Amino acid sequence: MSARNPLSIILDQNKLTGPNYHDWFRNLKIVLNSERIAYVLEKRPPKEAAPDISRTELAKLEKHWDHVLQAKSYMLASMSNELQRRFEEAVNAADIHLHLKELYAVQTRSERHATVKELMTTRLREGTSVHEHGFPFSPASP
Template identity: 90%
Template sequence: MSTRNPLSIILDQNKLTGPNYHDWFRNLKIVLNSEKIAYVLDKKPPKEAASDVSETELAKLEIWWDHDLQAKNYMLASISNELQRRFEEAANAAEIHLHLKELYGVQTRSERHATVKELMTTRLRDGTSVHEHGVRMIGLIEKLMGLDVVIPGDGKKQEAYRW
């Protein structure tokens, strides 16, 4: 019987519920890296060994399948019950990772909308320095860039404003 990874407590304390995907995934990678099995998140294991495979290759495949099962179990143990039911029949850790990344890894439309709305409605308030306001606006623009928001122009070259 193997001993429990002491780092796995961070997964117990930070179960995936959806919106916390990035934090959960970072914690999962910490645990899987400590076990030296994080590679299974990106690569699907072969389904079956060929009939003419050598003993050495078969041993490597069995290790891969063991690592994949271990990673899959860490993942399932650290997600909400609803998500567990959804992914308990998944073939491997890479498949679960792919689906969770599709569900929660990409920033949602509502987050992009909220950030654009905040940018467009932010005004310089009395008592706030212009510098603080500028830093806030730049932060919102950088957040939008991180969310891959493209703000289209009118296609014409922008000329400097003349006062």
């Protein structure tokens, strides 16, 4: 049994609740990169080995499944109880990642769009100085 990754404390302190998906995912990638297993978030191992697989290839496949289980465990342990229940039966860390991205990344994108739209449509009130709106530079002295 391997020792606990000291970086995993960031996952303990920043559990996924939904709206914090991007922050949580950034922290998850930090932990998985330190373990050198972040590849399992994108790459799914085959469901079963070919009948003529070599011992070397079988060992690689088993190691990949071990990494999938480890990543899935980190993911589930760092989620709210509600999200844990929702994903506990998932087999693959990549499937959990894809589903979470569909659920929460899109929502955040729409929120970001609304914020940018608001900033872009904000107008300076007529008769007011730019300096009153936080313009960072003072006018040049003659």
